[in-house]
Amino acid sequence: MALWDGTAITVAQALIGATLATKSPSGVTSVTISEAEAYGGIDDPASHARRGQTERNSPMFGPAGTLYVYRSYGIHWCLNVVTGAVGDPQAVLIRAGIPQQGLDLMVERRGRCDHLVDGPGKLTQALGIDNSLDGRRIEQVDWLSITAPDRAPIVEWKPRVGLTKAAERRWRCVLLARD
DNA sequence: GGCAAGATCCTCT
DNA sequence: GAGGATCTTGCCA
Numbered sequence: 001m002a003l004w005d006g007t008a009i010t011v012a013q014a015l016i017g018a019t020l021a022t023k024s025p026s027g028v029t030s031v032t033i034s035e036a037e038a039y040g041g042i043d044d045p046a047s048h049a050r051r052g053q054t055e056r057n058s059p060m061f062g063p064a065g066t067l068y069v070y071r072s073y074g075i076h077w078c079l080n081v082v083t084g085a086v087g088d089p090q091a092v093l094i095r096a097g098i099p100q101q102g103l104d105l106m107v108e109r110r111g112r113c114d115h116l117v118d119g120p121g122k123l124t125q126a127l128g129i130d131n132s133l134d135g136r137r138i139e140q141v142d143w144l145s146i147t148a149p150d151r152a153p154i155v156e157w158k159p160r161v162g163l164t165k166a167a168e169r170r171w172r173c174v175l176l177a178r179d
Numbered sequence: 180g181g182c183a184a185g186a187t188c189c190t191c192t
Numbered sequence: 193g194a195g196g197a198t199c200t201t202g203c204c205a
Binding site: 048051054055056070071073074075 | 197198199200201202
């Protein structure tokens with residue numbers, strides 16, 4: 001069973017502590033995922049899919065393991081992993097991580113040496129992720145991988161941030177410590 | 180066709 | 193801590 005099989009809630013928790021890695025001609029970069037946010041289906045007012053399927057959000061309606069990359073505030077890319085069944089638009093937003101490999105490359109991409117991957121837009125920039133991945137399946141992208149952690153980490157569920165709708169739902173999963 | 184909102188980040192004070 | 197940048201999407205007239 002793949003990491004992304006399940007509901008947005010269970011997948012968000014499963015992704016915490018997992019290793020997200022990308023390869024490029026410049027080298028390999030990888031992070032330990034430390035923060036992920038669950039987005040429910042069309043009944044989640046904060047989800048892009050709340051008004052049904054559109055051209056923009058159609059990857060969310062695809063099978064589990066599809067990547068949904070959208071532009072935020074006209075500037076940043078945000079990476080989501082689609083979960084749930086086809087036609088059930090659940091997804092997990094990968095918000096932040098802890099740098100592991102390729103620190104130099106991340107610094108180069110970010111143009112600074114601090115705050116490399118502590119936000120959704122920063123994480124995609126540091127890992128070289130953009131909308132070329134939108135609608136692709138994780139298994140079909142040979143330069144990106146997500147690997148489950150060896151041991152289940154200790155996590156905490158907190159309210160979502162940056163939202164104006166349904167922000168009170170405690171669907172943000174944060175890495176507390178690794179067992 | 181026009182307008183407002185938005186799952187953010189950076190810079191300046 | 194506050195405010196500006198920047199642009200796509202969806203709603204409404």
